Amino acid sequence: MTTYLLRRAAFLLVSFLLACVVLFLLLRLLPGDPANALLSAGATPEQIEAARHQIGSDRPLPEQFATWLGQIVTLDLGESFISTLPVGPEIASRLVVTVPLTLLSFLLAVAVAVPVGFVAAHRAGTWYGSLLSGLSQLGIAVPAFWVGMLLVTVFALKLRVFPAGGFPRDDWADPVAALTSLALPVVTIALVMSASLIRYVRSATLDVLGSDHLRTFRALGSSFTGAMWRHGLRNAAVPVVSILGIELATTFLGAVVVESVFALPGLGGMLVKGIAQHDYPVIQGILFVSTFAVLLIGFAADLAQRLIDPRLRGTVSGGPR
Amino acid sequence: MSLLDVTGLRVRSAGGRDLVRDLSFTIGPGERLGLIGESGSGKSLTALAVMGLLPSGMTASGSVVLDAPGTGPSEVVGAPERRLNGLRGRAVSVVFQEPLTALDPLMRVGRQLAEPIRRRRRLRGAALRAAVAAALQEVRIAEPGRVARAYPHEISGGQRQRVAIAMALACEPALLIADEPTTALDVTVQAEVLALLGGLVTARGMALLFIGHDLAVVSGITDRVLVLKDGEAVESGTVREIVDAPRHPYTRSLVAGARHLDSALDWTNR
Amino acid sequence: MRPAMRVAASSPKAPVPEAPAADAPARSRWSATLVAGCVLAGLVVAVAALSLLWLPYAPDDTSGDRLMPPGAEHLLGTDKLGRDLLTQLMIGARIALTVGAGSVLLGGVLGLLAGLAAGFATRWLDDTVSALLDILIAFPTLLLAMLIVAVRSASLGSAILAIGLGMSAIVARLTRVLVKRVLAQDFVTASRTSGTSWPRVVTEHVLPNIWPTLLVNLALQLGLAVLAEASLSYLGLGPPPPNASWGRMLQEAQATVLTAPVGAVAPGVLLVVLVIGVNLIADGLRDVADPTRRRTR
Numbered sequence: 090m091t092t093y094l095l096r097r098a099a100f101l102l103v104s105f106l107l108a109c110v111v112l113f114l115l116l117r118l119l120p121g122d123p124a125n126a127l128l129s130a131g132a133t134p135e136q137i138e139a140a141r142h143q144i145g146s147d148r149p150l151p152e153q154f155a156t157w158l159g160q161i162v163t164l165d166l167g168e169s170f171i172s173t174l175p176v177g178p179e180i181a182s183r184l185v186v187t188v189p190l191t192l193l194s195f196l197l198a199v200a201v202a203v204p205v206g207f208v209a210a211h212r213a214g215t216w217y218g219s220l221l222s223g224l225s226q227l228g229i230a231v232p233a234f235w236v237g238m239l240l241v242t243v244f245a246l247k248l249r250v251f252p253a254g255g256f257p258r259d260d261w262a263d264p265v266a267a268l269t270s271l272a273l274p275v276v277t278i279a280l281v282m283s284a285s286l287i288r289y290v291r292s293a294t295l296d297v298l299g300s301d302h303l304r305t306f307r308a309l310g311s312s313f314t315g316a317m318w319r320h321g322l323r324n325a326a327v328p329v330v331s332i333l334g335i336e337l338a339t340t341f342l343g344a345v346v347v348e349s350v351f352a353l354p355g356l357g358g359m360l361v362k363g364i365a366q367h368d369y370p371v372i373q374g375i376l377f378v379s380t381f382a383v384l385l386i387g388f389a390a391d392l393a394q395r396l397i398d399p400r401l402r403g404t405v406s407g408g409p410r
Numbered sequence: 411m412s413l414l415d416v417t418g419l420r421v422r423s424a425g426g427r428d429l430v431r432d433l434s435f436t437i438g439p440g441e442r443l444g445l446i447g448e449s450g451s452g453k454s455l456t457a458l459a460v461m462g463l464l465p466s467g468m469t470a471s472g473s474v475v476l477d478a479p480g481t482g483p484s485e486v487v488g489a490p491e492r493r494l495n496g497l498r499g500r501a502v503s504v505v506f507q508e509p510l511t512a513l514d515p516l517m518r519v520g521r522q523l524a525e526p527i528r529r530r531r532r533l534r535g536a537a538l539r540a541a542v543a544a545a546l547q548e549v550r551i552a553e554p555g556r557v558a559r560a561y562p563h564e565i566s567g568g569q570r571q572r573v574a575i576a577m578a579l580a581c582e583p584a585l586l587i588a589d590e591p592t593t594a595l596d597v598t599v600q601a602e603v604l605a606l607l608g609g610l611v612t613a614r615g616m617a618l619l620f621i622g623h624d625l626a627v628v629s630g631i632t633d634r635v636l637v638l639k640d641g642e643a644v645e646s647g648t649v650r651e652i653v654d655a656p657r658h659p660y661t662r663s664l665v666a667g668a669r670h671l672d673s674a675l676d677w678t679n680r
Numbered sequence: 681m682r683p684a685m686r687v688a689a690s691s692p693k694a695p696v697p698e699a700p701a702a703d704a705p706a707r708s709r710w711s712a713t714l715v716a717g718c719v720l721a722g723l724v725v726a727v728a729a730l731s732l733l734w735l736p737y738a739p740d741d742t743s744g745d746r747l748m749p750p751g752a753e754h755l756l757g758t759d760k761l762g763r764d765l766l767t768q769l770m771i772g773a774r775i776a777l778t779v780g781a782g783s784v785l786l787g788g789v790l791g792l793l794a795g796l797a798a799g800f801a802t803r804w805l806d807d808t809v810s811a812l813l814d815i816l817i818a819f820p821t822l823l824l825a826m827l828i829v830a831v832r833s834a835s836l837g838s839a840i841l842a843i844g845l846g847m848s849a850i851v852a853r854l855t856r857v858l859v860k861r862v863l864a865q866d867f868v869t870a871s872r873t874s875g876t877s878w879p880r881v882v883t884e885h886v887l888p889n890i891w892p893t894l895l896v897n898l899a900l901q902l903g904l905a906v907l908a909e910a911s912l913s914y915l916g917l918g919p920p921p922p923n924a925s926w927g928r929m930l931q932e933a934q935a936t937v938l939t940a941p942v943g944a945v946a947p948g949v950l951l952v953v954l955v956i957g958v959n960l961i962a963d964g965l966r967d968v969a970d971p972t973r974r975r976t977r
Binding site: 103104107108111112115116226227229230231232233234235238239241242246247342345346349350360361363364365367372376379384 | 811812814815816822823826827828829830831903907910911914915916917927930931934937938941944948951952955956959960
Binding site for chain 1: 491492496498499504506512513514515516525529577581
């Protein structure tokens with residue numbers, strides 16, 4: 090296990106470095122000089138020169154990359170072109186909104202998708218089994234932001250039970266107020282995410298329901314519920330856990346878009362604004378943080394999968410192979 | 411009085427096709443019946459129908475009555491799940507063909523084997539562990555300690571099938587169904603596992619329903635044989651009758667095939 | 681957002697065996713899926729095609745009163761600038777399909793080439809490419825798209841490029857897995873032993889065996905591309921006016937959802953109709969391409 094952890098951690102590091110190279114090249118090479126973008130945004134020549142100097146695009150490419158990497162390692166993400174404030178602390182203050190939003194939505198989505206997906210598989214032949222499958226088919230076709238708009242219309246504008254948008258100025262000082270303003274966004278993301286999760290849970294459950302080993306234990310006298318509990322849930326969890334990592338990353342992305350619907354002061358709003366203003370240090374910083382988060386999530390998902398499935402662990406118990 | 415009484419059994423697929431048609435046979439206490447036929451002849455479905463474990467979508471009609479000591483006579487076809495749970499394991503248990511997928515890949519072998527033992531004999535803790543080790547030794551597993559701690563993918567195919575047999579026997583059923591238990595194994599291991607299975611069934615006085623496609627194997631372990639083709643019984647009788655005087659053309663081809671192999675083996679042995 | 685991964689796990693059984701007669705009812709249900717998908721997606725395609733020939737109003741005609749309810753003059757009413765909603769909606773269909781088809785074409789071709797290369801490559805090159813693909817895939821498509829829009833500017837071409845590039849990594853990874861699986865099969869080994877050249881192995885064995893699975897996946901990707909374009913446009917990063925986009929229409933209608941609900945509902949409904957239609961087509965194709973996988977979802 091230790092060797093595996095070390096190797097997997099090394100892979101994480103290498104992936105992260107590679108991702109940095111890709112990010113760097115995309116940002117520097119695609120348009121030529123990022124300062125050009127500033128030009129189109131109507132900046133003065135002095136501003137452009139300052140920007141060029143700050144991101145170092147007047148120096149050779151490898152040198153630029155080395156400097157950039159050095160900054161990242163020391164967690165210095167540079168300063169915004171527009172506000173001239175350091176990007177790192179700004180991102181940190183935005184994460185206070187985005188991270189809870191992502192995690193709450195993800196947990197709610199899993200909590201909904203696991204039982205619903207199970208029922209949709211176990212009762213595949215019945216009308217409500219088909220209805221649940223149909224609803225998930227609808228759910229994956231609906232864009233999250235539109236769901237958000239519709240929820241706002243009904244629950245904020247008509248029924249007035251939740252605020253239409255915004256977040257308390259003092260963040261989590263009043264947890265109830267903070268949670269109230271996150272309620273509709275969380276439900277929005279969770280609804281859309283659970284639709285695709287339900288499909289995975291359903292197909293994993295179908296696989297287990299048709300598996301030989303479940304039949305063995307029922308043939309030896311286990312009740313269906315008992316066999317499912319002891320020999321079904323873990324087995325169904327293996328494929329589901331492997332995609333949970335990607336789903337969590339996607340939830341984060343959903344948060345970025347949905348934050349715009351609800352005018353939440355999170356990472357998404359910052360990113361959209363940064364892109365509109367061609368504010369490179371901001372974009373770069375956010376992409377850096379989210380890439381790291383996504384890779385870390387993948388690492389955690391791999392680890393969880395190994396813990397559940399002994400076949401992935403190799404010969405721990407000293408078998409013949 | 412017979413232990414298993416199958417009358418007019420019919421298994422129908424979701425598409426409405428008859429996979430098993432009008433099948434009738436009986437097995438008395440301690441008797442051994444072989445069910446022989448090519449793949450797709452409906453022999454495995456018959457076994458599943460006897461246990462009430464047909465794949466979803468398939469339906470059984472006719473009558474399957476199990477009458478084991480301790481459970482009383484019970485109709486399996488159309489029985490509620492609760493009633494079936496009481497029969498499975500006690501009246502009848504089964505060894506399946508593919509030992510790799512028949513065991514839970516995520517659970518150590520010892521814990522899987524402990525499950526039927528605990529349910530049947532209500533043992534806990536150290537007594538349960540000792541019973542697991544004894545059960546593994548009974549199926550001639552050389553290192554019961556290591557195998558009990560291993561996951562199914564970490565032991566050999568022969569060992570896996572021995573574990574599956576141990577699990578089925580741990581239930582102490584009146585009738586054991588063996589559904590092609592040696593087909594997935596190497597030829598050399600096949601003979602050992604067959605001999606083991608035959609010996610254990612005799613020692614416990616169990617009845618055996620042995621399913622296979624190889625006449626030589628089936629006739630070696632059973633007293634009577636039922637030949638299935640395309641879901642229908644074409645011939646039945648004692649092993650002697652079937653081998654000496656096969657009536658149906660399909661049975662004749664089976665016997666000729668087995669003879670052919672036999673003489674070829676004789677020739678190489680010389 | 682990536683059911684694509686799921687398809688990678690399906691087995692590429694290219695030659696379609698005749699289903700036995702007993703399964704006929706199930707089979708006709710599959711084609712019902714396909715027909716339903718074609719009807720729904722066809723509806724949107726028809727609207728887009730019509731928009732090329734005829735529009736109720738010019739796209740930039742702001743002569744109508746603002747936020748008019750549906751009526752005789754404007755069938756679906758007008759938006760907050762006085763533009764005809766039906767006109768905008770019809771152009772939106774065209775844009776959605778253009779971006780969807782364009783990015784699938786781009787992503788499909790790039791992904792197929794990269795996947796073939798990786799599938800045939802030596803171990804070292806293959807490992808490098810797979811590692812790169814894994815990283816690109818770890819990157820959510822929309823984030824990648826936003827990045828590309830950031831370095832270029834928001835335009836129709838940027839949207840296609842952005843979504844297509846993100847998609848190409850997914851297609852490449854799937855292609856690679858499929859190619860590896862075909863190459864490992866005995867008939868390919870036999871063919872190679874008998875001296876068939878590599879290009880002929882590709883055209884005779886690899887492509888015929890992988891295209892059904894690829895096609896299903898590309899259909900799914902089309903739906904995802906349409907959704908991605910809508911999200912980009914909603915964020916103001918999609919094709920700029922005069923290209924009407926459903927995502928931007930929804931964004932513009934958000935503030936007036938109570939007074940003029942049509943504008944906040946109609947584009948969303950069309951979007952969902954198109955994506956469901958495309959997904960149903962993908963499901964229908966999957967069942968036709970691989971009858972052994974009967975998981976209707």
